[in-house]
Amino acid sequence: MIAAPAGDLALQVMWNRLISVVEEQALSLVRTAFSTSVREAGDLSAGVFDAQGRMMAQAVTGTPGHVNTMAAAVDHFIDAIGTDHMHPGDVYLTNDPWKGTGHLHDITVVTPVFRADRLIGYFGSTAHVVDIGGRGFGPDAGEIYEEGLFIPIMKLVERGRLNRDLIALIRANVREPDQVVGDVHSLAACNDTGIERLADMLDELGLDTVEPIASFIFGRTSAATRAAIARVPPGTYRNTMSVDGYNETITLAVELEAGEGWIHADFAGTSPVSSHGINVPIAYSRAYMTYGLLCALAPGTPNNAASLAPFTVSAPAGCILNARPPAPVSVRHVIGHFVTDLCLGALAEVLADVVPAEGSGALWNFQAGARAVSGAGLGRDRPPAEVLMFNSGGTGARPRRDGLSATAFPSGVRTMSVEATEQVGPIVVWRKELRPDSGGDGAYRGGLGQVIELGPAEGYELHFSAMFDRVENPARGRRGGGDGAPGRVRMDDGSPFDAKGKQLVPAGRRLTFELPGGGGWGDPALRSPELARDDLAQGYVTGSGP
């Protein structure tokens, strides 16, 4: 009656174990990272690869932007270093935006795994570091050279010996050398954790290589992903979308071609690169396309080389979704995050019960430098402080539900506590609450944006770097649903404040942001009276218009 577990079962268990190993790897990074965006936004990734550089498992983190970019990265390392030059005790790294995850702030570290002196695979991890030199995190550079230190793929450690020259070079080029170098070591250490766990697992199984597990994972995943894609009838699907961009409206265009078990996105027709750092390397565009399609077609599929392979992209060189060096790319997420809604929108007809209306898309993150001013008995000698906040508008209404209010999509970031933020830097957030009437009308209402009002603490002024979109181009409703409310930025004294670029908030002044809402879904006349009554009772809708 009772049989030993078939080989498949053991491999399944090992697959689960591998996913757990990369989750552990990611967790240890989150705990030790200095970068706010790593720990608050989960802006990191961790993965394990076979000897051919194919990703077998990846931790689920807050950043779809690493979904595909991470998977492709190890190939670049193999090409650049060459397996003949890889040795036990080696660690490699890069922050090449075109070989990693799209901007210089992300450092990717890859560690080869040896078993009995044979190279059997790799662990890779990426984290967004606090600073990389240059002009700092923002769209203001005109070329990549101004955006900071560019580290081509190279050895961080060779046969156990740390490359001290590289460390010295990094230290000399960044604003927070201890933290950045600390994060580099954390990346290497989390890969080591993965290597130990993998060794335990192979010992337990009596295996010398990971290939049996790899082929099992890829076989199962490939079949399931291709079957999921079959929901989209073969054919061509198009969509275009307008977003604000830096100083002129940007058109994003996609033509999705669905075949037997694959979907290709071509971004021809998209606007050319911008003169500011909102340009997107194509690997990052691919990540947000893949993420959106996996959400719509195959949620729950673990990420690996086979789940990602069916999704490919192309774009004319020099369009904003395929920026080439030396285009600046520092805040590529501002445009890149719209790729998900762009691609989902192309499938709105064939996946009518799945695809939501457009949402606010790009986050309303900002960085503000607080500087002391004299007066009120306070000297100018108090140290400056940097404050970073992540904030989200509304998501698009879904075919069966309202959109989510003040919730990130496609990004997975979390907002930070206002109390904790005020402890870190001299700012006061006077208001942070839902923005009534900002969700697009519809049978299902778009998610609400939020209103944030803030200013410098007494004795300070704020040097504010704004990068807000959907002020000119609101999220569009779907199937008769209304558009979400556009965003707005204003100063309390009525003086103008641009949604883009560096500006000053003088001492004593307050700034108000109204974050955009998501688009509505379906004819507003079809909204159930019950939901409509609840909107009024809760004050999500005031009845007096925005």
Next chain:
Amino acid sequence: MRLGVDVGGTFTDVVLETAAGAGRGPAGADGLVSAKVLTTAAAPEQGVLEGVEEVAARAGVAVADVSSVIHGTTLATNALIQRRGAFTAFVTTAGFRDVIETRTESRFEQYDLDIVLPPPIVERRHRYTVAERIGAQGQVLVPFDSDGARALALELARRGYESVAVGFMHSYRNPDHERRFRDILAEAAGAVAVSISSEVSPQMRELERFTTVCANAYVQPAMAAYLHRLADELRARGMAGPVHVIHSGGGLMSLESAARFPVRLVESGPAGGAIFAADVAARHGLDRVLSYDMGGTTAKICLIEDGAPRTARTFEAARTSRFKKGSGMTVSIPVIDMIEIGAGGGSIAAVDRLGRIRVGPDSAGAEPGPACYGRGGAMPTVTDADLALGRLSPETFGAAGIDLAPDAAAQAIDAAVGEALSLDPGAAAVGISEVVDENMANAARVHAVENGKDLSGFTMVAFGGAAPVHAVRLAQKLGIDEVLVPPGAGVGSAIGFLRAPFSYEAVRSHYMALDRFDPGEVNAILADLVTEAASFVAEGIAAGAAGGGPDPDSDPGAAPEPRIERWVYMRYAGQGWEIPVEVDAASFDAQGRELLAVEFTKAYESLFGRAIEGLAIEAVSWSVRASLPRATGARVERADGSAPAPVAGRRRMFDTAAMAAAAGSVVERSSVGVGGQVAGPAAIVEPQTTTVLSSAHTAVMQPDGCLLIRRRP
């Protein structure tokens, strides 16, 4: 004579501790008499009384002979999960009405376009604001609007709220405005229950603090009424002693404190389990123990080092979506740090799109239960797999007195798993069992990594209906060589309550960069916290004095001095994660800065392997734990295996050492004397569970009734 009472969602467990003499009447070797009755949700005290009367009758004593009752319950948690609480309003700082609704602005399930976020515990229409604002340093930025507050208080009274939660920005630093609102409300609305965040949970981070105060207000009226009814009913039956309540941090508090801060009870049941394991660890002189509790729906894993379970400052209660992290509400209260996953005897197995066996988190629960219960459950569960693998005896399963149906189990396994994967039912059952064991092993590994620990060298203590069945396999996967299965596995939490010390942890946030360390300020904070924590303990002792308190050996005349532990939660400037650092100093002078820096660096190294030189360090929260020593039984002299235990029968069972079926022994646990030895493969059967041994394991009965399982070298 003391009584432990655990009121869960389905069952109420009652354990009576008779005089420690073994072998008296119905009591087991440990002198305990237990009963399991159904929870009576509408009036939970009725179930408790039924159980109390049952154990009293079986032990041949009167209820009046009980000296004290120690009570833990999931009722507060269930009220939060089922949203059956008071008609509650939340009053907060103008501009922050939606903090508990917008939460972290993120989605707990990254790939689900149709995700439903957990609704806030207090809806927007019941959330109100007052003009006032305290700054990060406790300074007043906007004065408290007394007139507006008075008008609001009258409106709240008029609308008939039963309970009001008050949470203002930075009130952990300056509680003045919250207190003023409370006083105004008391004037205007008299009897309405009020919870203020600076009392319930004075910790930084508005989302957690506001959620915690709302949760407290929401469950407070019903919990207070229930606790008082229970005490009254017990008094009416002649019991003169006190009722103490277990809090989530694993200590005892007075019934009055529990009635004011019921949110502190959310994890009291599981906390009892961890104390139970800690007590076993202490008796066996073990300083590194993995507590493993597996019931019908979930498995809970907790690290116990040096006799004490680890504690944390926040806990996510009432997860709405398949135990998924982020789908519940984070409350900031001191809590025993454990990981809970959807893996239990009732967890359902299925095959996903990728042809993988998945087990849990969905559970067949008690009704209809696993397919083999024969009550209409058609989905295969972990229990069905265990039955198919010969681990369970069909005729002697569980306290529920159910005859198990092997055919129904095999059929369900075949239909849901076997056919999809072309496996025979036996192989499919192995798959289900391996997957659930691996899920638990992964959770345990991640929990260990989070705490910077390596599990090899730990001893596992396994309890709960399903844990002894899976313990040996889980231990194999974790590289653990020694497992203890204590008696009373099915009522472990209630027994744990009897072992709990009086203790209380007071926590407060107060941000301080170490390079601006101010000894006076720190000493004042710590002194306040010591006073607060010690007064809760003293209140418990005072209440207990009449009935003898929890420690039967203590001299009621001498007021015992609580042990005081001081913890500082610190991090490197720029990090977002604070780590707890214990400091061994009653007060600080100017050297305190150095001391904290050194202790932090040590703690950081032990957690993460290395410290980072040259970075500024900051303290965020301060905590004081006051506790009386725990009453532990005498140290157990471990018995070596002397004679083989009598074998009641033999049957085919799956052996996880050989990963093949083998002929195994079936042994009645009650027939194994001290020193009695059972060699695997074997199933050691008792009414509430079965302990399963692989062919590589041997169990020896210990003097305290524990089965000690070791891997044969």
